[in-house]
């Protein structure tokens with residue numbers, strides 16, 4: 001981790017650069033696979049599953065008996081943990097449901113908004129370097145709460161065609177029945193275009209590596225909607241002298257271990273905390289099983305000594321981290337000042353891992369500065385809001401002239417006519433009475 005002592009603000013933009021995450025260089029390769037999947041369906045899926053995942057079979061849908069058997073392949077401890085996490089995720093996402101609102105904007109003009117689930121959604125669960133069964137809960141539970149009719153899931157198989165039983169168990173808990181062992185570009189292509197085996201969907205959710213991200217970007221141009229740009233994981237920690245260096249180091253490493261393209265940032269006002277945390281990072285990283293990936297991430301990571309809480313907040317809001325940990329005194333009131341972040345972890349006993357697994361919030365979050373404009377996955381991600389209006393005759397008598405005036409000023413005569421004809425018919429009806 002590079003250390004910077006009170007860098008001038010003019011240097012901040014350069015110092016806060018993310019590692020290169022532009023995937024447009026992969027578009028040619030990715031487009032070829034997508035086009036072939038569109039044209040040839042399962043046959044192309046099979047070819048690329050063999051090439052990229054070493055799976056030579058041509059069975060892609062996981063049978064219901066295999067899904068049911070997954071439960072017996074997991075320890076009771078893991079199943080209990082998954083059930084607790086699922087219950088918290090469910091509780092938090094149910095609380096996001098908004099009741100229908102009906103408003104009479106003026107007499108006889110009634111407007112309302114109704115939440116309607118997206119009918120068909122596809123979930124991509126990464127499986128290249130770790131079986132992310134927690135992501136199944138994060139994407140599958142809100143889809144079920146929203147009421148999406150068709151929820152399908154794709155995840156890469158190993159070369160024997162197997163998928164980790166925890167992924168199958170978590171999918172079963174989320175009520176997902178259609179699970180396909182297909183990974184990478186071929187999975188995104190199959191969900192976007194449909195094949196003989198995989199139905200096409202209207203929206204694709206889920207994180208993934210560079211190839212998955214590029215494929216999602218390409219299919220989102222014409223074919224399918226996607227959730228958001230969710231790239232390599234990142235965390236920014238604000239810590240003062242009240243923080244525990246071992247906790248802070250563990251939190252930094254929790255996101256660094258996702259892979260070499262992740263980035264972690266420490267901001268502090270305490271020189272002692274800075275040195276002690278960097279020493280702890282060196283100590284803790286050595287014994288991690290994923291040490292190579294974590295060290296790769298640390299190469300592009302930074303630690304800043306700043307002069308005040310205000311400066312830390314300004315820098316954090318500029319960076320717009322996916323995850324923000326506030327390991328500072330009075331963290332609850334500091335949290336009020338956060339403007340740009342995906343998810344915020346308040347106080348010394350709120351590790352980021354809690355949000356990754358089990359507190360109830362969603363871990364599919366915008367990375368690479370997209371937290372400035374995107375929300376993380378939430379119930380609304382699976383819903384469209386359809387607006388309705390109903391106008392009575394009296395309502396149109398009052399509102400009609402307003403519409404006519406505006407339409408005329410926009411030079412749109414047919415818009416005006418749609419009102420004028422009705423007002424005239426109401427007038428002649430009144431005369432004939």
Ligand SMILES: NC(=O)c1ccc[n+]([C@@H]2O[C@H](COP(=O)([O-])OP(=O)(O)OC[C@H]3O[C@@H](n4cnc5c(N)ncnc54)[C@H](O)[C@@H]3O)[C@@H](O)[C@H]2O)c1
Pocket residue numbers: 052053125126127128129130132135156157182183184185207208209210211212230231232233258259262363364365367
């Ligand atoms: N932001 C978030 O919310 C979030 C959450 C979880 C994970 N992540 C990120 O997701 C990523 C997961 O990546 P992963 O690799 O472990 O799993 P993955 O499932 O995304 O990728 C594996 C697939 O990539 C394809 N592939 C591999 N090499 C290829 C090549 N040379 N050409 C074409 N295709 C190829 C294979 O088909 C394979 O199935 C990590 O970067 C992690 O940080 C992000």
Ligand SMILES: N[C@H](CO)Cc1c[nH]c[nH+]1
Pocket residue numbers: 132134135232233234322356363364365
């Ligand atoms: N931190 C990741 C999102 O950036 C999510 C995750 C899954 N498992 C562990 N962590």
Ligand SMILES: [Zn+2]
Pocket residue numbers: 233254255258356
């Ligand atoms: Zn994580």
